[in-house]
Amino acid sequence: MASISIASCQKTKNDQHQQPSYAQILNEKHSDVIALQRLAEQGDTTAQFDLGVAYENGQGVAQNYAKAIELYTKAAGQGDSDAQNNLGRMYDEGKGVDQDYTQAVEWYTKAANQGNANAQNNLGLLYFEGQGVDQNYDHAIEWLQKSAEQGNMDGQYNLGVLYRDSDENHRSYSKAIELFEPLAEQGRSEAQNNLGEIYHNGYGVNRDLVKAIRWYQKAAEQNNAEAQYNLGIMYVTGQGVELDESQAVRWFEKAAVQGRMEAQYNLAVIYEKGLGVDKDYSKAIQWYQKAAEQGFVNAQNNLGRLYDYGDGVLENDAVAVEWFQKAASQGLPEAQYNLGRMYDYGYGINQDKIIAKEWYSKACNNGLQESCNK
Numbered sequence: 447m448a449s450i451s452i453a454s455c456q457k458t459k460n461d462q463h464q465q466p467s468y469a470q471i472l473n474e475k476h477s478d479v480i481a482l483q484r485l486a487e488q489g490d491t492t493a494q495f496d497l498g499v500a501y502e503n504g505q506g507v508a509q510n511y512a513k514a515i516e517l518y519t520k521a522a523g524q525g526d527s528d529a530q531n532n533l534g535r536m537y538d539e540g541k542g543v544d545q546d547y548t549q550a551v552e553w554y555t556k557a558a559n560q561g562n563a564n565a566q567n568n569l570g571l572l573y574f575e576g577q578g579v580d581q582n583y584d585h586a587i588e589w590l591q592k593s594a595e596q597g598n599m600d601g602q603y604n605l606g607v608l609y610r611d612s613d614e615n616h617r618s619y620s621k622a623i624e625l626f627e628p629l630a631e632q633g634r635s636e637a638q639n640n641l642g643e644i645y646h647n648g649y650g651v652n653r654d655l656v657k658a659i660r661w662y663q664k665a666a667e668q669n670n671a672e673a674q675y676n677l678g679i680m681y682v683t684g685q686g687v688e689l690d691e692s693q694a695v696r697w698f699e700k701a702a703v704q705g706r707m708e709a710q711y712n713l714a715v716i717y718e719k720g721l722g723v724d725k726d727y728s729k730a731i732q733w734y735q736k737a738a739e740q741g742f743v744n745a746q747n748n749l750g751r752l753y754d755y756g757d758g759v760l761e762n763d764a765v766a767v768e769w770f771q772k773a774a775s776q777g778l779p780e781a782q783y784n785l786g787r788m789y790d791y792g793y794g795i796n797q798d799k800i801i802a803k804e805w806y807s808k809a810c811n812n813g814l815q816e817s818c819n820k
Contacts, residue, residue, distance in 0.1 A: 479507060486517060494521035495529045502532070502541070511542025522553060530557035531565040538568065538577075547578025558589060566593035567601040574608055583608065583616040594625070603629055603637055610640065610649070619650025630661060638665035639673040646676070646685075655686030666697060674701035675709045682712070682721075691722025702733060710737035711745045718748075718757075727758020738769060746773035747781040754784070754793070763794025774805060779814035782806075786820065 479500075485493035498517035501510045515536055521529035534553030537546045551572055557565030570589035573582045586608055593601025606625035609618045623644060629637035642661035645654040659680055665673030674697045680686055682694035695716060701709035714733035717726045731752060737745035750769030753762045767788050773781030786805030789798045802820075809817035 527557040527562040551578040563596040563598035635665040635668040635670035671704040767794040779809040779812035782809035
């Protein structure tokens, strides 16, 4: 599923828009914190809300989620829809409280029913994902549509994600494109990347690699890691552009440093095999390690293989066994075979022919033919 956006209210109320916001005052004068606290204690919902925002974000005061929740609760109890939304978000994200989607739904609903566009977006997401409520695409569309119609960009984006990723009864790539395009033109990188994926894969449209590259490029230049990875794939495979492994490395590295494990793995393979770059086992191991630590199964197996054979690293069968075990437990047949071999010959672990046979059998059952004769 594409990334989604939870909306937070962090602005002063509309009826205060001609005056300096209390939150702005907090940033200007510490002495005004006391005055703002007095107003909050007197039941001023705007003061309660803005002070809650300040405590949540550490603006002019020490960050304190418990105080933020206390203040949001007071304002929410008086019907303040922004506070209701933010209180719901605290429960949604588990900030200062145990994560509780049921409570999040309750507070989002109160705010959404008052027309709060952020809350409508957030409530729609919970129906979309089935968190705190039974998954219900119709309700999700209803609330996201309400938010989108108010011009809420998160609501528009998330409605597009729903139309792209929901079941066949609700999926509509044409509606997704209609929602993503204006956001993409306004510079929203997630929408740009999503359009790139739609044109790249021909989801509901004729496959158009030129448009895919265009949108990936725009998002990648905004440091969107997913788009950087996708652009790297286009260059390393020569889709829509001339095959250029140096450009692939460039974009994979940008995505990899942001933690995108697929990009980390691809970089490791490139450096291990010397595809368009000089072979560099140290870099290969570095990127395999990062991807493996995130649970990327092929990286775990490949890292085990490098330690097994001592390629670019001191041979260490015990470490190899550890990585083979992690990958094998995720069902990768090559890792299951490798782990069986380690048990079979006692490499890095006590020899055990019975356990070796068990792993060989798992690899065989998962389609690795060479393991079937072991």
